[in-house]
Amino acid sequence: MATLNLKGITKIYPHSGEQKKAKKGQPEKKTNLQVTDEGVIAVQKFSLDIADNEFIVLVGPSGCGKSTTLRMVAGLEEISGGELYIDGKRVNDVEPKNRDIAMVFQSYALYPHMTVYENMAFPLKLRKMDRDEIDRRVREAAETLDITQYLDRKPKALSGGQRQRVAIGRAIVREPKVLLMDEPLSNLDAKLRNQMRAEIIKLRQKIHTTFMYVTHDQTEAMTLGDRIVIMKDGYIQQIGTPQEVFDHPANIFVAGFIGMPQMNFFNARLTAEGGKYFVSVGGCKVELSAEKSKNLAARKVQSQDITLGVxxxxxxxxxxxxxxxxxxxxxxxxxxxxxxxxxxxxGKDVVIIVPTMDSNGVHIDSFHPGDKLNLTFSSNVCHMFGQNGENLEF
Amino acid sequence: MDNKKSSARTILAHVVLIILAFLCLFFFYILIINATRSHAQLQLGFSALPGSSLIDNFKSVINDPAIPILKGIQNSLLVSGCCAAIVTYFSALTAYGIYAYDFKLKRAAFTFIMAILVMPTQVTALGFLRLITGMGLDDSLLPLIIPSIASPAVFYFMHSYMQSSLPKELIEAARIDGSREFGTFNRIVLPIMKPAIAVQAIFTFVGSWNNYFIPALVITSKHKQTLPIMIATLRGADYMNFDMGKIYMMITIAIVPIIIIYLLLSKFIVEGVTLGGVKE
Structure with a gap:
């Protein structure tokens, strides 16, 4: 267990000859990553202080730089700028094996020619630990993960879920300072994924270490993380507890990314009248709650066109x-x-969730395609975003 | 109708395969049959039935002081075995270097190695001979072994095999687990490369076993000769006055080690060791 401090970590992939050539013929870009003379910037000034024993989840769409950030912490990618501290010690130029970290890969990355036992004992053997201690630790980890009966098997004789347990086992036998996980559940089917997610929560209670977890699945992020870091195009969008990012998204991207189904967005007008704020959308005008008005007033928000999120x-x-x-x-x-x-x-697509029954078990009238609905929204739980996409309240 | 068609196809396929198998194996059959016949019997012409001179022929080959066949087998085994071992190890090492690391001129290095592939041995033979004479290595087995370290064809095979069967995550996992770079190669990469190594070891062994050109240029003394040179010496003798049964026996002896090596290593070719280690 350890603290982990990332100070302005940046990753730039230098242009290779081919990329430059490709640019002439194909002007279209696959991602929105910023391209400079030096190269493509995959991660932009990533700063985060992770407390001892904390579970941090990096989440974002593919290509947002979350895996790159994790790999820089692991030492598998060079850090182009900024500083990385593990337990207060600067480790920018320290080799992966000397950083005292362990990593679980999406593809499991088990050594195919070794048995489960050998796979788990491998990092300990490399550290010249004595045989009894290795045996004790491997069996203890196997016990924790419920894979004791598979210790003599080769990885190919295991199912996906079992393999991932072995991969986690190999990471925890070392009792590393930081445990890094790169989309560990993405290769599993939905049912197994839910099961393994619960296992990881249990595991977390059993072992005391700092976790850094990368996923593109917001359910994993919400259920596992003490804090979530939402990333897009190499930039951090918001850092906060799952409740915070759900209740107070910092911008339109976070609001749309977190929550299933996605938040509804409307073009609306915010008007300030005599210390009160109103939002009008279509034919509907709603006065905002006192708390929201207070927040807006504190930031001296003027009447303007906004994007309303509900x-x-x-x-x-x-x-x-x-x-x-x-x-x-x-x-x-x-x-x-x-x-x-x-x-x-x-003209906008809107999703509305309606319970099928009320609390007395009486079925609520349903609607069919083509039916007209009259919608409104609560003034307590709407989100207002300015023209630049930032939340106007915070 | 369909059934008839497919059974006709099956029969045709079998007939073709039987003819091909016959063509492949028939010469081995003749060789072995002829090795059991005496010179006099051989002079009478072809016979499909074995003769009775197997042991006589064998004895006359082993006891001939002019052809130290046991020494020849020993030399050939040494050269071919060492070649197979070093060519696979060093080619895998080179391929790993190009595959796993990013460095400047990586592509240039790859292209350069591939360019050597198109260079025939015969073109460089003269220079090679002058070089080893200059180094004082002529009439020695070392010049037959050491150059096999650099084999572009084996390198290319290893490189392709790594691309298909060695995920980079495994190397990264080993790095994080605390393995040194060379240790990772020996402990993780080599075992995964086993099928590729087995295939290339067989090819190199056979190639080196049958190699006549370079040994004929380098080796001069009798007790350092490899089998192909010895067989060639026999052929050079006046075959009317020579014991043909002895020649056939000698060729038979020469191919036995190759068959054994092939049988020993062939199971590795089929065995896919990486299966299941990494989910595709």
Missing amino acids: RPSHMVLAKEAGNTLSATVEVSEMMGSEVHFHANAD
């Missing part, structure tokens, strides 16, 4: 048309305890 579960169905937004149901998805309606409101 989560599908926070949309409210009004019985009658009036101060409402009208929408037409296009698709309804029955999920069991709730129905997701995909509707068209003012």
Whole structure:
């Protein structure tokens, strides 16, 4: 266990001859990463202080630099700029094997010619640990991960979930200061993934170490992380606890990325009238709650065009048309305890989640494609984003 | 209708395969049959039935002081074995260097090695001979072994095999686990390369075993001769006055080690050791 401090970590991939050539013929870019004379900037000034024993999750769409950041911490990628400290010691130029970190790969990366036992004992043997101690640690880790019965098998005789346990076992036998995980569950099927996620939560309670976990799956990020770091195009978008990033997304990207189904966005108008704030969208004008008005007033927010964000579960169905937004149901998805309606409101696609029953077990009237809906939203749980995409409240 | 068609196809396929197998194996059959016949019997012409002179022929080959065949086998085994060992190890090492590391001129190095591939041995033979004479290595087995360290063809095979079967994550995992670079190669990469090494070891062994050109240029003394040179010396003798049974026996003896080596290593070719280590 250890603290981990990243100070302005930057990664630049220098141009190779081919990339330059390719640019002439093909002007289109695959990513939005910033390209300078020096090269492509994959990670931009990444700063984060990770406390001892903390579980940090890096999340973002593919190509956002999360894996690159993790690999720089591991020492597998050179750090182009900034400083990395493990337990207060600068480790920028320290080899991976001397950083006292362990890593779990998406592809498991088990040594195919060794048995499970040998795989797990390998890092300890390299550290010239005595045989009894190796045996004790391997068996203890195998016990923790429930793979004792497979110790004599080769990796090819194991299922995906078992292999990933062995990979985790190989990482924890060393009792590393920092445990790095690069999308460890991405190769598993949905059911196994849920199961392994729970296993990782349990594992975390058993071993005391600092975790850094990379995923593109927001469910994993929300359930595992003490804090989540959301990244896009090499930049950190927001750092916060799962609740914080869900309740107070810093910008439109975070708001859209976290939460399933995605948050609904509307073009709206924010008006300030006599110390009160109103949001109008379509034919619907809602006065914001006192708390939100206070936040906006504190930042001296003026009347302006905004993007309004409302989560599908926070949309409210009004019985009658009036101060409402009208929408037409296009698709309804029955999920069991709730129905997701995909509707068209003012040319925008909107998703509304409606429970199928009320608390007394009485079925709520359903809607069918083509039905008209009258929508409104609660003034407590809407999010306002300015023209630059930043949240206006914070 | 379909059934008839497919059974006709099967029969045709079998007929073709039987003819091919016959063509391949028939010469071995003749060789072995002829090795069992005496010179006099051989003079009478072809016979498909074995003769009775197997042991006589064998004895006359082994006991001939003019052809030290046991020494020849020993020399050939030494040269071919060493060649197979060093060519596979060093080619794998070179391929690993090009595959696993990023450095400037990596592509240039790869292209350069590939360029050597198109250079025939005969072109460089004269220079090679002058070089080893200058080094005082003529009439020695070393010049037959050491140059095999650099083999572009084996390098290319190893490199392709690594691209398909050696995920870089394994190397990275070993690095994080605390393995040194050379240790990673010996402990992780070599065992995974086993099937490729077995294949190339067989090819190199056979190639070196049958190699006549370079040994004929380098070796002069009798007790350093390899088998192909000895067989060639026999052929050079007046075959009317020579014991043909003895020649056939000698050729038979010469191919036995190759068959044994092939049988020993062939199971590694089939065995895919990397299967299951990394999910594709």
